[in-house]
Amino acid sequence: MADFPDLPADARALLVYGSQARGDAVAGSDVDLLALVDTPRPSTYAADVNISYYTGNQLTTGIGTLFGAHLKRDARILWDPExxxxAHLDALGEVDTERLLRRAWKMSELFTTPRQDLPKYLPGLLREARYLLRSCLYAQAIAAGRPCFSVRELATRHNDPHLALLLASRHSRDASIEDLDECLSRLRQIIGGFPPSTNGSLEATIVNEWERPGDLLSVAFLALGITGQGTDYAEVEKILL
Structure with missing residues (x-):
């Protein structure tokens, strides 16, 4: 594949996950890969190929998480000589869906300061709203005993074709307030009203949470469109709902 990103020298194994691994990819679907590495680093992208880099310790934090369950159920190992x-996939276990929904509720406070953050950070906030809504819908499916990690399958189950478009990770149209409002409305139906902001804005969250890295700092960085390259913040922590 001509556009395949070069793997770093410390890469020790590689898997594919997402729609390409499940076999339900459509035209334009990304190829989502995960490489096991020694040193944390930002993801790399080339055309439709995305590679996320995880250390063994980072994968260990995925035990009992939504991302871990996704990998364990759908991932296909491409290269794993040792x-x-x-072994990491085998250890990932089941999802604590109640804990996941509590974490999503806490992270939703980032949507409660629109006067300070919109429209400047609309694309990032919409990306995070989609991320949390997808996560919560996947958690609902797991809690109901019908695991699912496909937005198209979710749309079919909910008899709501628009849901697949709303939740898609790639969009040809610009971010809109209408899509953000719809995502947040659907999210509230699952987790309830959002907690008030403890910081007052996305930018203030970065400043105030800097010394205590966690969910809020991670999603605030991602909403601002920062992934760590060229900054002192070497890598946004993996958010493993």
Whole structure:
């Protein structure tokens, strides 16, 4: 594949996940890859190929998380000469859906300061709203005993074709307030009213949470469109709902 990003020298294993691994990819679907590495680093992108880099310790934090369950259920190992990646997948376990929904509720406070953050950070906030809504819908499906990690399948189950478009990770149209409002409305139906902001704005969250890295700092960085390259913040922590 001509556009395949070069793997770093410390890469030890590689898997594919998402629609390409499940076999339900459509034209234009990304190829989502995960490489096991020694040193944390930002993801890399080339055309439709996305590679996320995880250390063994980072994968260990995925035990019992939504991302871990996604990998364990759908991922396909491409290269794993020492069997390390297979061992990590085996250890990922089941999802604590109640804990996931509590974390999503806490992170939703980033949507409660629109006067300070919109329209400047609309694309990032919409991206985070989609991320949390997808996560919560996946959690609902797991809690109901019908695991699902496909937005198209969710749309079919909910008899709501528009849901697949709303939740898609790639869009040809610009971010809109209408899409943000719809995502947030649907999210409230699942987790309830959002907690008030403890910081007052996205930018203030970065400043105030800097010394205590966690969910809020991670999603605030991502909403601002920052992934760590060229900054002192070497890598946004993996958010493993």
């Amino acid at each position: 069997g390390e990646l297979a």
